[in-house]
Structure formats: structure tokens, C-alpha cells
Amino acid sequence: MRVLFVTAAIKSHFTLLVPVAWALRAAGHEVRVASQPDIAGVIADSGLPAVPAGPALGLRRGKLLAGRPSGERLPFDVTEKRPEKLTWDHVRATLMVFPRMVSDVLACDAMLDDLVRFTARWRPDLVVWDALTYTGPVVAELCGAAHVRALFGPDHLARLRALFLRLSADRELVGYDDPVRQWLTDRLHRYDRGASFDEDMVLGQATIDPMPPCVRTGAGTRTIPVRFVPHSGRAVVEDWLLDEPPRPLICLTLGTSSRDLGLPSPPLAELFGAVAGLDADVVATVTRAQSGVHHVPGNVRLTDFVPLDLLLPRCAAIVHHFGAGSVATAVVHGVPQLRVSDGVNLWGEPDLAACLVAEGAALNVDASDVTAGILADNLAKLLEDPGFRDNAARLRQQALAEPSPHDIVPTLEELAGA
Incomplete structure (x- = not known):
């Protein structure tokens, strides 16, 4: 089996994937890890083959959060639980942040172009994608691979997604004005006008959850719990x-x-x-x-x-x-x-x-x-x-x-x- 891991160039997100990637490799499967060139060396240091995709992400310059003073709230709050705040407009606006602000940075079109070319040649059977790197489900859909999402923390997105769909149904707005669906559909159509959106593209066909049981959110997705195994890259015992x-x-x-x-x-x-x-x-x-x-x-x-x-x-x-x-x-x-x-x-x-x-x-x-x-x-x-x-x-x-x-x-x- 060929397994492609896809993650944005955030070291802490990649290191969460390493134990599962090595378990698959130890079982005899072929494994590749795709990310921006920033962490190609970090991936190689883990002993896994790196596939550079897209331009350098450059997060060390604080691209996502530059200029925000300490204490200022970010433009979204995925943990909001107050019922009076969780209106359809609020939940939709929060979800919109991820395709239009986060994914356009972490999973830009140039990265997607490179991955589409790579998967057309390598033909993975399974794609494992970091939960913020939505190039993963797009390339899986285009090349016909199964795909699972891998969490990097509590699954707040699954809770918000379920709430958004329920509120949309209450308002008879199913399929209407869905920013995540639209972003994913637009990417599919860049390569294949016959490709269509599937709800699995938002949360994966299953979700690998390495978080300890005491901090899991229980969001209701098909979850594959796995023990958290710390990995920090190269280590020297002084x-x-x-x-x-x-x-x-x-x-x-x-x-x-x-x-x-x-x-x-x-x-x-x-x-x-x-x-x-x-x-x-x-x-x-x-x-x-x-x-x-x-x-x-x-x-x-x-x-x-x-x-x-x-x-x-x-x-x-x-x-x-x-x-x-x-x-x-x-x-x-x-x-x-x-x-x-x-x-x-x-x-x-x-x-x-x-x-x-x-x-x-x-x-x-x-x-x-x-x-x-x-x-x-x-x-x-x-x-x-x-x-x-x-x-x-x-x-x-x-x-x-x-x-x-x-x-x-x-x-x-x-x-x-x-």
C-alpha cells in the first residue's frame, strides 16, 4: 500500500504524524510526506521521504499572526460554546476563516498543483492529511485514494461543522452559502469539472485522534483513537x-x-x-x-x-x-x-x-x-x-x-x- 501524508510546514503538526507514518512503514507500506519546502529537512531527519510541494510557507516571519498585540482576540474562536453566540451567521463566519484565510496560506493553489502532479504519477492508496491542510482531501478525491484526517488538538472543527449543518437545515439552507464546501468545490473544478464535493472532504472518511482521552471533544466523527507518542525530531541525550x-x-x-x-x-x-x-x-x-x-x-x-x-x-x-x-x-x-x-x-x-x-x-x-x-x-x-x-x-x-x-x-x- 502507498500512503501519502500531507501537512502544512508547521513542525508541531508534522511531528504528530511521525509515529503513525513509521508504524505504516514498519508494516511494509510505502510512505511519503508532502509539505512545503520549509520542513523538508525536518521530514528527512525523521527518516521519512519528503516530497516538497508549493513555495516556502515562511511561518517564522509570523505570516498568520504578525502584528497582533498580546491579548487581542483572533478573528475566530473555534471554542465558542455560548448558545446565544452560536448563530448561523457566527458559525458560518468562523468556518469561513479556514478556507479563505487559513487554507489559502497553509494549502495554497501552488502546493495543490504540485501535489496533483505528484499523485498522478505515484498513485497513493491512502492519504493522511493534517486537519488544517485541505489540499489533502482534494488530491485524494482527484486520484481516487481513501483519505483520513489527523488531528493536531481537540476537534473543534467537527463540532462547528455539525452545528453549521444543523442550523442550515433548520433554516432550509442545506448546500447554500457553505464557505467550506465552496472552497473545496472550486479546487476540484480547477482540475476536473466532473469532480464533485463530498462531505467526507471536510472531516475525512475517518479521523485519527492522538490526543489523550481526558482532552478529547467527542465530536461524533468516525474516530480512530491512537496513543500519543512524543516525537521531537533529532535528539541527543546529554x-x-x-x-x-x-x-x-x-x-x-x-x-x-x-x-x-x-x-x-x-x-x-x-x-x-x-x-x-x-x-x-x-x-x-x-x-x-x-x-x-x-x-x-x-x-x-x-x-x-x-x-x-x-x-x-x-x-x-x-x-x-x-x-x-x-x-x-x-x-x-x-x-x-x-x-x-x-x-x-x-x-x-x-x-x-x-x-x-x-x-x-x-x-x-x-x-x-x-x-x-x-x-x-x-x-x-x-x-x-x-x-x-x-x-x-x-x-x-x-x-x-x-x-x-x-x-x-x-x-x-x-x-x-x-
Whole structure:
């Protein structure tokens, strides 16, 4: 079987795909990964063959979010749940963001052109596409391949899509003024006037969900749950990662997506001030130049990058902005978490925090409440109250009970064969 993975050049989205891609390759299937040239080297470093498609995406220049001050709301909120806000007009406008603003950047026509040419020659049996990269279902439809969507976080789009279709039916507007359907149909018609839209193109014929059970949204799609397996690319195990920490160790990370998308960072000066007086050590994945802080406490080690999968087994807590990959990695290692708001709700980070707080495995500090004193108090609670560690261990066991990437290969083979 030939399997094509399609993702935009966002490293954190690609790394979520690697364990399933390697499970398929280990089972004897041919695998290719298509993305913009920006991450061709990252793909190759994972041992998977890269297929460059389209022009460079250039997200490191903050293309999607450049110029937005900290705290300003993005032009959509996929996590909106208030019934009075979820009108047909509001849901339609939110969904419109993805084809007309997000997909036109992440999955531009030039990328689609290259993928159509590639799939015409390589003829994949199955296309696995990142949930924001809608070139995937288009090329699958055009070349006749089965296709599944792969999530990078909670499935907010499925919930909104179901709500949009229900509200449209109530208004007798089925098939009318559907921005996602129109965007996909226009792309199909660029290559084949006989090709037609299918609802599976929006959410896939199935959806691979690597998120831990405690943060899944249960959106009602045909879901293929899979255990989250952390992957961070190249990794070197340095000596200090082998030493048993003499004191509780805290990880402080800004996340790769924050750097790639140009998002504002949590206030490092307050964070460093909070940990300075703790009987603990800190590993901060940020360089001195990036921190912009003149004084770094003696119990803080600065490092540009260290894979969380190598670091977190030694940690008593993690402080971060609650990107889905960092949350999931902390869950599978049973580490209590502290969210320090960066002022942006990109993909439901506050909801993720609320979920982990309700499970008793995390604490949350909003942007308006960030002071060194409040942060120090919350970190002390995480370190001293055994309940946080016990609850994090419980969520870890739930996550490890999920099917492994190896376990879902037969399901993908059956879907492609059908």
C-alpha cells in the first residue's frame, strides 16, 4: 500500500504524524510526506521521504499572526460554546476563516498543483492529511485514494461543522452559502469539472485522534483513537539528562509553535522571579537572547531546545502555554502542569487548561493575574500537594491504554482496501 501524508510546514503538526507514518512503514507500506519546502529537512531527519510541494510557507516571519498585540482576540474562536453566540451567521463566519484565510496560506493553489502532479504519477492508496491542510482531501478525491484526517488538538472543527449543518437545515439552507464546501468545490473544478464535493472532504472518511482521552471533544466523527507518542525530531541525550536531579525539577517551555507562528510569549521576567526562591531547579527551553531578561536566577538552566520526551520523566512539573503537543507529552509522562496564559486563544488553550484543572492535574494563571508571587504560589502547590502527581499518574495510565500506532495499521489498511 502507498500512503501519502500531507501537512502544512508547521513542525508541531508534522511531528504528530511521525509515529503513525513509521508504524505504516514498519508494516511494509510505502510512505511519503508532502509539505512545503520549509520542513523538508525536518521530514528527512525523521527518516521519512519528503516530497516538497508549493513555495516556502515562511511561518517564522509570523505570516498568520504578525502584528497582533498580546491579548487581542483572533478573528475566530473555534471554542465558542455560548448558545446565544452560536448563530448561523457566527458559525458560518468562523468556518469561513479556514478556507479563505487559513487554507489559502497553509494549502495554497501552488502546493495543490504540485501535489496533483505528484499523485498522478505515484498513485497513493491512502492519504493522511493534517486537519488544517485541505489540499489533502482534494488530491485524494482527484486520484481516487481513501483519505483520513489527523488531528493536531481537540476537534473543534467537527463540532462547528455539525452545528453549521444543523442550523442550515433548520433554516432550509442545506448546500447554500457553505464557505467550506465552496472552497473545496472550486479546487476540484480547477482540475476536473466532473469532480464533485463530498462531505467526507471536510472531516475525512475517518479521523485519527492522538490526543489523550481526558482532552478529547467527542465530536461524533468516525474516530480512530491512537496513543500519543512524543516525537521531537533529532535528539541527543546529554550527560545532564542522565543525572538524578537533587531537587524537584521544573520544565519551562514556550513551545515550538509559539516561535513558528510569532505568538506572544508568557512573561519570562515574572516566571524567573517566581522560581528564584523555590527549592527547585528549572530547565527553560529559551536562550538568554530570546528571554530578554538581564538576570537569570542561579537555579535556572537555559537551553535552546531539549526534547520534552527526554526531559519530562525527570520533572516534577511543567510550565507552558498549553499547546496540544506539550499538554499531551506531559500527560503521557504523568507530570503536573501549570498554564501561564500568553493572552492568545489560538486553538482552545484555555479549554485545555480548564479540562486538566478539573481533573486535578494542573493549575491555570490567566494573563491578567501574572505576577511573580502568584506564579510562585501555584508552583509551590504543584510541587507540594501529592494530589496533583496522583491525578497526573491516573491520566497517564488512561493515555497509555490507548491503541498504539502499530495497533491502528489494520484499520487504515481496511479503509484503504474498501
